[in-house]
Amino acid sequence: MGTRDDSDEAYVVGLCDQALGETGLPQHKFDWLLGDPGAGGRRVRLPVDAYWPGHQLVIEYRELQHDRPVPHFDKPDRLTVSGVHRGEQRALYDARRDTQIPAHGLRLVVIRPADLDADARGRLRRNPEADLAVLKKMLARRSDEERVTNVFRSWLLAEGWTPVDPTDRWTDLEAVRGDERLICEAKGRTSEKGIDADIAYGQLLRRMTSREPRIRYALVVPSSSVKAAERVPVHVRTLLRIDVYEVTDDDTVRRLPA
DSSP states (O other), X not given: OOOGGXXXXXXXXXXXXXXXXXXXXXXXXXXXXXXXXXXTSOOOEEEOSEEEGGGTEEEEEXXXXXXXXXXXXXXXTSOOTTSSOHHHHHHHHHHHHHHHHHHTTOEEEEEOGGGSSBOTTSOBOOOHHHHHHHHHHHHSOOOHHHXXXXXXXXXXXXXXXXXXXXXXXXXXXXXXXXXXXXXXXXXXXOSOHHHHHHHHHHHHXXXXXXXXXXEEEEXXXXXXXXXXXXXXXXXXXXXXXXXXXEEOTTSOEEEOOO
């Protein structure tokens, strides 16, 4: 049995230390990030994988069990303090981190095995040079498109959606809720609002490879691009099952009226 010190998580945190030029605090706990109450009403503090105070940055390294059922980790025959099995509680607590960490003014970067050099089972091959180059890009100050995507992902989680691996690798974000599926294209602030909106609509059209009516499409834009997105008439968007979502400058999500 391996220890945390030689785990893939520790390897990733060590590379992040190099990329950031600061030693992070592994398994850090904040007073405001709490689990569900136990039998006695006590709520434990939930750890984050690592926190870099100088960068106001939290890193979460999420292995495959965070995104898909894995019976070995999920323990479906045992209930946790949340009244659900371990896999469901993991998703619940991941969503809490996704919401609470940005809400407290910290930047959250989620890293998955697929972002790095990993095999099909999600185990890292530990190629430090290649992995460090990827991490440096991921940890660089985010673009506005990343802000829009991350805010919308957190909103989806709060609305009961579960982000999944996109069917098309170029899709910005894909999520499911029950038998519904949402395929999303996100854009950030730009000087070419009309052109970017037109490109985004074209990208969504290329994703429409299924006639399944329970699949919908989302164009997610900052407030500055709403008028450009609205140039496609409502009746056309309705026929194509495209919804437009606005992400405001204060990171609020609003679905535009259909």
